[in-house]
Amino acid sequence: MSQNNFRQDIPLLSIDNLTIDIPTAAGTLHAVRGISFDLKRGETLCIVGESGSGKSLTSLALMGLLGKNITPRADKMEFDGVELTTASARTMRNLRGARMSMIFQEPMTSLNPAYTIGDQLMEALTLHGSTNRKKARARAIELLEKVGITAAESRLSQYPHQLSGGLRQRVMIAMALMCEPELIIADEPTTALDVTIQAQILRLLAELQREMNMAMILITHDLGVVARVADKVAVMYAGELVETGPVDEIFAAPSHPYTRGLLRCIPLPGKTKRGSVLGTIPGIVPSLVGEVNGCTFRTRCEHASPACRGTIPLHTSPTGTHTFRCIHQPEDLETDAVQSTGANA
């Protein structure tokens, strides 16, 4: 796709004010509230957050895979000029798999146990009508080899249960890449894998991404993965982006109390004293059913004050790339950063 080069500076994906409400018996669940981000070709965005933060829902909304009774709203949700919120089912079907594809967390449940690896790999190509079976087969073998699977040709006739977890995840990646997508969304692609395999899969993804100049959204709760893979980071808490920025700025100067809290929770080899007390974030994520106002982190935040119930301003760094949402100025939050390094020293 030669035209890609001309559009390098224009975002491939542009999201403005995405909101997802889910009707439940108890009332409306405000699962995702007003999130915005841009992504260029070749860029990797990591969305970090804990369970229930809305990170997976966001990706499903992009793919048009939310349930029938859930309609995402957004001022803008554009993929290469196509507005996704108003796109027809047919348009979405043509985009999915072909130009944007997804790698799911659980390779055991997201591969069909009744079909061979080969059938499932080739389906993406033949379904989109771009090629015949013979070519699709050649492409499947090529991609299996690319993701580091030995004896690729013989694997085509195997079923998912005959492969190990690491191999299945590689098959999932190969499948997502069959149509050379421009955007790939990976939802916790390595969480179920061993650390050794995790490193290999992440390296592989990064290499393939560079080679094909793909944009990638990687969803994870693992800050180690984020630090090593991301160009940009979006920290999500209870359905909102609380902090966004380039990876080096986020890790060098985490600003939102939640981001800081998360970084204090994990033992840092060589930095955290062995056996010392780790930082914690007390409390639990609030319910998002019914009216949600102010900063949703206030129930767990050590800096919380009555003003946190009101409108929360968005701070932008002098560079313009690093933002966070909090009533406090970055300087006012410095005290706890000092404390945390003190506790870890």
Added chain:
Amino acid sequence: MSQSDTPVLELRNVTKTYSVKQGLLGKSKPLTAISDVSIKLARGEVLGLVGESGCGKSTLANILLGLEAPTSGEVLVDGQTLGGQDRLALARRIQPIFQDPYSSLNPRKNIYDIIALPLRVHGIGDEASRQKSVREILDIVGLPARVMNNYPSQMSGGQRQRVAIARALIMKPEIVICDEPTSALDVSVQSQILNLLNELRQEFGLTYLFISHNLAVIEHLATRVAVMYLGRIVEEASVGGLFDAARHPYTDALLKSVLTPEPELGIPDTHLGMSYPNPIAPPEGCHFHPRCPAASDLCKSKRPEPLFDPNGRIECHLHSP
């Protein structure tokens, strides 16, 4: 550590072999899940057990819990062999905490019944004294007494894992087998549970066998670490010895694969090559040689003998006795 003390837990040359059928009509083949494993655990120690899936960690945990019998070798608790003790007696001394608090708690029982069950099984106390014990243990693991009437589905992952810890501790065991106790939890909850486990160990003098694939967690909590590969312990050392100066190439690769939150470092190349070997047909010689960057011809043909020294134990031709 004074060597004169009897280890609270000891494994002597424990081997566990399963017979695995190949296909519907295929012949059975032996699968050695654990091979010649010897471990000593002193009271109050935390032994971290690391290795990839399929290396035998969970089989080892099951043997310690008395859920499976070793094919050969001995397990000793306080110097007494496990074989002579029945399951009930053993359960008083060794208790498990499992990985997934969503599936390890009975969804149809309330929290009181879940935690009090071990007391009932062992016929300890009457209903009133059990109530009191459950209240006490809930307080210890940091849960309010009012959760006693809740069901697991009404609790968060962290709270459920606290319930699982309470259930494990109500029998006042000496040894707790923690099998990936925090890997199903969110980051902010994980640190709370790790802190709690650490506190409880100090308060009650507990001994932990801590199984995890998260090496940062192992480094933080363990006092000693054993690295398993294809059923064998290939290296064992104090936590400092292992993390500061790993000797086995496999340990080295494991440590390299840890992703610390340092953006400047990029994604490491572990040089481990493709996949974990098939345990039914383990490689000749040193089991690790097909993935080892330092493998020589000797490694392909001859299995290394273990070397015991003050640093611990190592099974590698680079460190031959």
